[in-house]
Each structure stands twice: as structure tokens, then as C-alpha cells.
Amino acid sequence: IWHDFGKVDEYGKVGALCWERRVPRLGHIAASLVRWGRFARTKPARRSMVGLPTANQLAPMKAVEAFDRAVSHLIASHHGLREWGSPDSPANLPAVLLHQADMLSLVQDGSNPYER
16 A cells, blocks of 8 residues: 555545545655655554564564565556656566556556556
8 A cells, every 4th residue: 555655645635535636746656655764764663563574683674674675666666667657667576566456456447557
């Protein structure tokens, strides 16, 4: 869900299921990256409360930083191509799978992602 979390900043809710596009300052990918970066730097107790790894004897700080970079890459690459708004292209299997799932959700909503 982090990959689209910035849509909260980019869109304003008008009704129960209706969204109104605001003038984006950053776009939802950049906003999601900012929100993730802030959350990733929170206290270990808050991270563990939602199931994110924290630095301890079992997971050294380098492993936590690698996890945070992996999440950042997922967010940055979920649109797949720069011309579709991604600052990065999917570089690993989880990123490709997230991109494909995001494309499927567009098709399900009646959009043709290849006509962007």
C-alpha cells in the first residue's frame, strides 16, 4: 500500500468513493517516497508495531537499511517507465510484480495502461 500512499496528498476526498484531483505538488510517487522516508526513520518500537524490521542482534542495521531501500525502490518503480511517471524502472522480481499488479488494477478500473 505504501506505493500509492502519496495519493492522500495528491487527491482530495470528495465523497465516500469519489476522489477529486488536486494540483499535485510532488506527484503521488514522490509524496509516497517522502512519507516512507519519514516513517522508516521512526523509532524501532513504532516500526516493530507494524511488522517492519528493526536493528537488533538478529537483524543488523545494514539489513534494516537494505529493507528500507528495497521498499523505496518498489515505490519509485511501480509505474514501470519514466514516461509513465516512475523515477526508476523495476529492477527485481518484487518490483516487477508490484508494477504488473498496479497495471492490472488500472485495467480492472476500465483504463488501458498502454494508452497513457
